[in-house]
Amino acid sequence: MDVSFAVTRERPGFTGGEFPADCPTRVVxxxxxxxxxxxxxxxxxxxxxxxxxxxxxxxxISEKMLASTLRTFEKDGFVLRxxxxxxxPRVDYSLTPRGEEVALRLLPLMDWxxxxxxxxxxxx
Numbered sequence: 001m002d003v004s005f006a007v008t009r010e011r012p013g014f015t016g017g018e019f020p021a022d023c024p025t026r027v028v029x030x031x032x033x034x035x036x037x038x039x040x041x042x043x044x045x046x047x048x049x050x051x052x053x054x055x056x057x058x059x060x061i062s063e064k065m066l067a068s069t070l071r072t073f074e075k076d077g078f079v080l081r082x083x084x085x086x087x088x089p090r091v092d093y094s095l096t097p098r099g100e101e102v103a104l105r106l107l108p109l110m111d112w113x114x115x116x117x118x119x120x121x122x123x124x
Contacts, residue, residue, distance in 0.1 A: 031076055032078075032102060032106075036061050036066070036069045037069055037073070038106060038110070039058045039061070040054065040058065040066070040070065040073065040079075041073075041078070041106060042110060043057045044093060044095045044103070045103040045107070048094040049093055050091065050092055050093070051066070051067075051070075051091055054066060054070075054093065076098075077096055078095065078102060079093055079094070079095060079096065080094050082094070
């Protein structure tokens with residue numbers, strides 16, 4: 001049985017029949033879907049967190065990677081960092097509207113992964 005699929009529209013980041021290496025979408029995709037990026041977004045999706053709370057909630061993440069991911073997301077406009085002038089200093093991280101939008105788009109993927117991870121790993 002021959003099954004053919006026609007591309008009816010250009011996919012985001014797909015230009016001239018390829019996904020070019022220098023496409024800006026690839027940079028953002030790498031930030032969002034990095035090993036820790038998705039988990040940081042999912043942790044912040046339910047509300048503001050302090051650094052230590054994020055570190056505890058995201059098992060296995062190093063301080064270096066958490067700090068790096070938060071800095072990247074702050075530059076990308078996904079995360080808002082608010083430092084409180086208290087002693088000791090208190091820093092809260094939360095999602096911006098852009099961060100909330102990307103997190104909401106990731107939720108169905110995370111739900112699918114949670115529903116299928118055991119079966120996928122059993123098949124390896």
